[in-house]
Amino acid sequence: MAQEVRGVIAPGKDEPVRIETVVVPDPGPGEAVVQVQACGVCHTDLHYKQGGINDEFPFLLGHEAAGVVEAVGPGVTDVEPGDFVILNWRAVCGKCRACLRGRPWYCFDTHNAQQRMTLASTGQELSPALGIGAFAEKTLVAAGQCTKVDPRVAPQVAGLLGCGVMAGIGAAINTGNVGRGDSVAVIGCGGVGDAAIAGSQLAGAATIIAVDIDDRKLETARSMGATHTVNSRENDPVEAIRELTGGFGADVVIEAVGRPETYKQAFYARDLAGTVVLVGVPTPEMKLELPLLDVFGRGGSLKSSWYGDCLPSRDFPMLIDLHLQGRLDLGAFVTETIGLDEVEKAFERMHHGDVLRSVVVL
Template sequence: MPQKVTGVIARAKGAPVEVTTIVVPDPGPGEAVVAIQACGVCHTDLHYREGGINDEFPFLLGHEAAGLVEAVGEGVTNVAPGDYVVLNWRAVCGECRACKKGKPWYCFATHNAKQKMTLEDGTELSPALGIGAFAQKTLVASGQCTKVDPAAPPQVAGLLGCGVMAGLGAAINTGGVTRGDSVAVIGCGGVGNAAVAGAVLAGATKVIAVDVDDRKLKWAKDFGATDLVNSKEVDAVQRIRELTGGFGADVVIDAVGRPETYEQAFFARDLAGTVVLVGVPTPDLKAPELPLIEFFGRGGALKSSWYGDCLPERDFPAYTDLYLQGRLPLDKFVSETIKLGDVEEAFHKMERGEVLRSVVVL
């Protein structure tokens, strides 16, 4: 029968979040109920609260999570009660043109649970990214559950569910960083520093971190950046070129998503280099005006990275194993662990740039 649990909702645009009771239905066909153990506070959750995604309030926030499968619905075979899983927001369909081309990470028909979680009065909730994990339990499509090694603590493993995977994937999957490459990362928050870590993991020999905040640059150094550039103090493009023999970086990752940072990325890459946009622009922003001859003359590739072009069933277990081997410092992303009632303050800390990740532990 349906369960009543505690969760965090955004009831209206810009209003402080609320801790309240939500109703989680029994899983239907293809669905699973997951008992959440930990969930990271991601900037996307703040976007939901501020109405930057859509206006389908109230939202059940939280999506960067790990936990235990409690129950599954009819026809579910990929997970079973008791499995330790990381949640993802792109359950692939296996049937669309991308999946049938053997590129399921581009799936054009990803899906979530069909049933809705509700407030006690029956008001339907919109779960953030189809997950809604700032809650003791949540309902998802079974394909949103990816089994990983339970030796990885949930406050660490759950981060693979969104921001960290986006950054790792931007470097490794989208950017194709490989041994000996030079890489510049513009914007060193959670996603940007994950891109730094991904570039180091892939074997880049020069990893240049760019930001306007020295605190974030120090974090980037902790993740393996070889060079730090404060773009408030120097011309970032010029400095990246100086650090790469005058040529520019092989791969430049824009983890901010603004016209000015994209223009920096465009001109800071080497000839035939790659630009990767992983920072999410707001709908009002426009691409910078650049001479068309520069697109032609520089060659290379301009790419967007959505969720790090990841395939959860492939990537989550692999990166969990690398963490357990001591090769991927996921624990460095955890700035603090908090309770459900601390989410609003965690948003303020995020806005002030004080944390890489606050993680709710249940």
């Protein structure tokens, strides 16, 4: 029987979010209903609210979530009611050309629930953010979007792996292939950038340089594992990174802002044959211009990191285990816990750089 729950809706472009009653249908084939326990406030949700993703309003926001499976539909065997799960937005299909080549983290046909949740007041279909829609007491997802992890972990910590923290850690470990003794520079020290710093430390990088224009963020970056910091409002970041790496540039530079000017900084701040990883999300109108001779002459790799090139079934449990062992402090990313009715204010604090992560606890 369909259920009615509270959820945070973005009704139109740049309009304030509001709490509405949402109808969650019973799970159909391959689907699951999850009781959401916590959901991080991610910058991607703000992009949805601002119309930066698409114009399929109204959106049911929230996607960085953890909770307990309440019910599953026909044919679901990987999860069952009572399982504690992190929700992911790349449920691999197992059948596309990437999956068949043994590269499921690139899956080109990830799937979501077939049914739509609706507004109780009008019956209008909702577009769930990244196919999840977890700023709600319960949500309907594809069962493949549910990744079981150790239930001893706190939900407000576990959910962060559903997007930003996984994107950053994966950008360093999976996409950038950071290794022992490497030098790494991370440009942009928000939640994703700090996660890239933590991932670089996990991988054994010897030098980790944090770059930002906000001294508060640079201080936090040090607590996450940065060995050096550069305020790029006051110093040329390319020259500073070269100076800190023997004049050569970093082995891996991770751009976690998503702007042409910071991407160029990343490009020129890497060593010859080094790697640039773009994990910051640009907006559609942004253009990049680089001398093609420089692209050729500097060699190396220019990579984009999709969701940290993660495989949720592999990476989520591993990172939760590292957290429980005390080797990865996921709790350090949580600045505050809030209720559903505080999401709009959390967006404002995010915009002003006052928080690393606000987490909705239900």
